[in-house]
Amino acid sequence: MADRPASSHSNRGNLPPLSLHVPEPPYRPGDPVDYSWLDIPPAGTAPRPDEACEAAETHPLCHGLIRVLDEDHRAVGAWDPRLDPETLRRMLRVMAMTRAFDDRMYRGQRQGKTSFYMKCTGEEATSVASAFALADDDMVFPSYRQQGILIARGYPIVEMINQIYSNRADKLKGRQLPIMYSSREHSFFTISGNLATQYPQAVGWAMASAIRGDTRIAASWIGEGSSAEGDAHAAFTFATVFNAPVVFNVVNNQWAISSFSGFAGGERATFAARAVGYGLAGLRVDGNDALAVYAAVRWAANRARANKGPTLIEHFTYRAEGHSTSDDPSQYRSAQEREEWPLGDPVMRLKRHLISLGEWSVEAHQAMDRELVEQVKAATKEAEKNGILGHGLHHPFHTMFEDVYEELPWHLKDQSEQAMHERRVKWPDWKET
Amino acid sequence: MSALEEGPVTLADAPVRRLNMIEAINEALHLMMARDDSVVVFGEDVGYFGGVFRATAGLQKTFGKSRVFDTPINECGIIGAAVGMAAYGLRPVPEIQFADYIYPGYDQLVSEAARLRYRSAGEFIAPITVRSPFGGGIFGGQTHSQSPEALFTHVAGLKVVIPSTPHDAKGLLIAAIEDNDPVIFFEPKRIYNGPFNGYYDKPVEPWARHPDSEVPEGYYSIPLGKARIVREGEALTVLAYGTMIHVAEAVLAEKGVDAEIIDLRTLLPLDIETVKKSVEKTGKCLIVHEATRTGGFGGELSALVQEHCFYHLEAPIERVTGFDTPYPHSLEWAYFPGPVRIGEAVDRLLASGGRRAAPGGRNDAVRNG
Numbered sequence: 001m002a003d004r005p006a007s008s009h010s011n012r013g014n015l016p017p018l019s020l021h022v023p024e025p026p027y028r029p030g031d032p033v034d035y036s037w038l039d040i041p042p043a044g045t046a047p048r049p050d051e052a053c054e055a056a057e058t059h060p061l062c063h064g065l066i067r068v069l070d071e072d073h074r075a076v077g078a079w080d081p082r083l084d085p086e087t088l089r090r091m092l093r094v095m096a097m098t099r100a101f102d103d104r105m106y107r108g109q110r111q112g113k114t115s116f117y118m119k120c121t122g123e124e125a126t127s128v129a130s131a132f133a134l135a136d137d138d139m140v141f142p143s144y145r146q147q148g149i150l151i152a153r154g155y156p157i158v159e160m161i162n163q164i165y166s167n168r169a170d171k172l173k174g175r176q177l178p179i180m181y182s183s184r185e186h187s188f189f190t191i192s193g194n195l196a197t198q199y200p201q202a203v204g205w206a207m208a209s210a211i212r213g214d215t216r217i218a219a220s221w222i223g224e225g226s227s228a229e230g231d232a233h234a235a236f237t238f239a240t241v242f243n244a245p246v247v248f249n250v251v252n253n254q255w256a257i258s259s260f261s262g263f264a265g266g267e268r269a270t271f272a273a274r275a276v277g278y279g280l281a282g283l284r285v286d287g288n289d290a291l292a293v294y295a296a297v298r299w300a301a302n303r304a305r306a307n308k309g310p311t312l313i314e315h316f317t318y319r320a321e322g323h324s325t326s327d328d329p330s331q332y333r334s335a336q337e338r339e340e341w342p343l344g345d346p347v348m349r350l351k352r353h354l355i356s357l358g359e360w361s362v363e364a365h366q367a368m369d370r371e372l373v374e375q376v377k378a379a380t381k382e383a384e385k386n387g388i389l390g391h392g393l394h395h396p397f398h399t400m401f402e403d404v405y406e407e408l409p410w411h412l413k414d415q416s417e418q419a420m421h422e423r424r425v426k427w428p429d430w431k432e433t
Numbered sequence: 434m435s436a437l438e439e440g441p442v443t444l445a446d447a448p449v450r451r452l453n454m455i456e457a458i459n460e461a462l463h464l465m466m467a468r469d470d471s472v473v474v475f476g477e478d479v480g481y482f483g484g485v486f487r488a489t490a491g492l493q494k495t496f497g498k499s500r501v502f503d504t505p506i507n508e509c510g511i512i513g514a515a516v517g518m519a520a521y522g523l524r525p526v527p528e529i530q531f532a533d534y535i536y537p538g539y540d541q542l543v544s545e546a547a548r549l550r551y552r553s554a555g556e557f558i559a560p561i562t563v564r565s566p567f568g569g570g571i572f573g574g575q576t577h578s579q580s581p582e583a584l585f586t587h588v589a590g591l592k593v594v595i596p597s598t599p600h601d602a603k604g605l606l607i608a609a610i611e612d613n614d615p616v617i618f619f620e621p622k623r624i625y626n627g628p629f630n631g632y633y634d635k636p637v638e639p640w641a642r643h644p645d646s647e648v649p650e651g652y653y654s655i656p657l658g659k660a661r662i663v664r665e666g667e668a669l670t671v672l673a674y675g676t677m678i679h680v681a682e683a684v685l686a687e688k689g690v691d692a693e694i695i696d697l698r699t700l701l702p703l704d705i706e707t708v709k710k711s712v713e714k715t716g717k718c719l720i721v722h723e724a725t726r727t728g729g730f731g732g733e734l735s736a737l738v739q740e741h742c743f744y745h746l747e748a749p750i751e752r753v754t755g756f757d758t759p760y761p762h763s764l765e766w767a768y769f770p771g772p773v774r775i776g777e778a779v780d781r782l783l784a785s786g787g788r789r790a791a792p793g794g795r796n797d798a799v800r801n802g
Binding site for chain 2: 139141171172173175176180182183184189190192194197199200201202203204205206207208209210211212218230231233234235237238241403404405406409410411
């Protein structure tokens with residue numbers, strides 16, 4: 001069509017020319033932030049359908065927000081999970097531990113002890129309360145920001161630090177980027193750096209559980225940003241086609257590195273609303289309300305376990321820190337967003353709830369925080385005995401070539417010998433230990 | 434080489450029938466599903482219908498819908514689900530209807546299945562066998578004809594297997610399903626029904642007249658990573674796999690060349706010893722594949738042969754491949770690396786250098802300067 005007249009595009013009378021819409025977040029660095037436009041329904045107002053209901057009955061909930069903790073820190077409404085104070089205190093402790101751990105590891109990275117770290121500050125409830133709502137042997141397929149699940153399941157934090165330092169005690173043999181944990185023993189699937197790949201995998205695991213007549217279910221987490229990946233579409237389609245016992249969590253923390261949720265479609269619809277087109281059950285929950293998160297995940301888990309099918313849960317929350325230690329959010333978003341976030345801080349909200357119940361106190365919380373800081377510090381020292389990244393105390397050299405295949409093929413044997421040879425050229429006295 | 438000489442085969446008394454390649458594959462699937470209840474088979478149209486090429490016919494009826502089922506048209510979902518099932522402890526054998534359709538599942542294969550064992554230090558593995566018909570010659574046009582094996586041989590953690598006969602298809606598929614690493618099992622669909630030899634203007638012989646259609650009943654496996662010497666010879670070595678075995682065999686027979694033809698069977702890991710031994714003996718090497726040339730597996734083979742056998746080579750290594758274009762529909766036979774292209778390469782090889790007088794001859798002189 002090269003010979004078409006250049007002006008032919010304007011041949012439609014008085015129609016204005018087309019223009020491309022490129023989403024723009026409401027606030028950039030320096031902008032004052034006002035979240036009054038956000039529709040935040042009061043706590044306790046969302047109806048709670050039966051766990052075995054038709055998926056369509058949940059769809060109005062995809063446009064609302066399930067909230068349990070009200071402005072006076074009371075648990076209200078049909079979604080109140082009515083947890084006993086001991087469970088609430090344990091949940092609070094794991095969330096506080098997750099935060100203390102994040103703070104220490106972030107500083108460790110800044111001190112050069114490792115290459116990389118990712119905090120989940122502000123999002124602790126989305127993983128910790130979820131873990132409390134699942135059975136410990138339900139298989140989780142997490143993204144990189146669900147460290148709270150591992151901590152909730154009692155994975156030793158010293159092992160987490162060994163992994164972060166890629167040291168000689170790292171159970172993953174120094175092969176994975178820090179925080180890409182794996183623990184089969186804790187039903188915690190190996191984390192991938194390629195986003196959303198875990199979603200169809202979780203469906204496959206859930207299908208296998210159903211094929212085998214098991215009672216365990218699967219749960220997976222992605223961010224709102226990676227919900228744009230084709231893997232999410234594959235997972236939703238497979239899950240509904242095969243009625244897989246799986247819980248899909250989309251942690252909508254508003255930001256995918258520097259791209260706001262609008263680049264994943266958030267301007268036009270909620271992420272929970274994707275459930276509608278697939279025939280999934282869908283829930284949208286205040287992700288900073290640990291009780292609401294617990295209640296929603298428990299609802300979905302019970303539904304899945306009763307063979308009533310998969311659920312998509314959007315956790316509406318805010319990424320209070322940078323994407324990772326390699327990111328500087330002050331370059332692309334207003335610092336005021338975090339301060340003005342209308343759904344508060346999940347740790348503080350649960351703490352105030354427990355205090356309002358007369359089951360906790362400011363002093364007890366301070367003492368717990370101090371204790372957790374000490375615990376993390378001690379674990380860090382313990383892990384440092386096994387080395388920090390780049391200081392020689394890594395796994396034996398030859399392990400680099402292991403586990404590519406079950407058995408070492410000839411070409412990897414050759415390459416392993418070459419690597420050993422290079423080592424000896426550089427350090428003539430070197431011996432593999 | 435008969436089945437009885439290979440690996441763990443103990444079939445001296447097993448009845449032998451003549452099967453085509455689809456029947457052999459179907460038999461392997463039936464057998465493995467019966468032996469191991471963790472084996473599950475799924476993919477587009479594989480369930481009730483039994484697959485567009487009938488490879489999974491009868492499986493659903495025998496083993497039930499929860500172990501053999503159709504899937505949505507979503508290769509990312511098929512492979513992704515297979516990875517999750519493998520993590521659970523199943524042994525999935527998904528079918529990708531045409532190798533041309535595998536790309537939406539590529540990330541799940543390359544970044545996930547291939548790396549699970551490594552990145553989890555052995556906690557999670559992916560014993561998945563992805564079956565997929567590949568290759569052209571069926572007037573399938575550009576999206577039902579491709580040979581993408583090199584996109585998988587480049588990936589650490591995958592194995593790539595390509596059978597060329599019914600006998601091998603059964604034994605290799607059984608070995609692939611039993612393997613604890615992910616295997617890409619490409620089935621040359623042009624030879625499903627008969628050993629097509631590249632002479633497209635002549636009728637294709639049915640498998641029944643080919644000795645390698647003799648398939649023993651019952652279980653046998655052919656170890657992955659072991660090549661098969663199709664024909665021993667002295668004049669030159671042919672390295673090939675899949676359909677091209679039969680094409681090369683026909684061309685060389687027609688020309689009356691005493692070639693040694695090696696069916697690689699497994700591209701990754703490669704049986705370098707068999708390749709080395711043969712090229713050292715013949716001094717000349719012809720590599721044949723149907724896939725496009727640039728970046729094809731032939732380049733890797735060529736590099737390996739010169740690294741391992743340089744001082745035994747008497748002529749430049751010849752590569753005969755498909756052209757670097759998409760597979761053209763109407764000009765399929767102009768694209769296909771057929772008898773003319775192979776024949777001329779053979780002529781060049783034979784004209785070049787010459788037979789060595791004896792070991793320690795010309796090549797050793799070259800080596801010693």
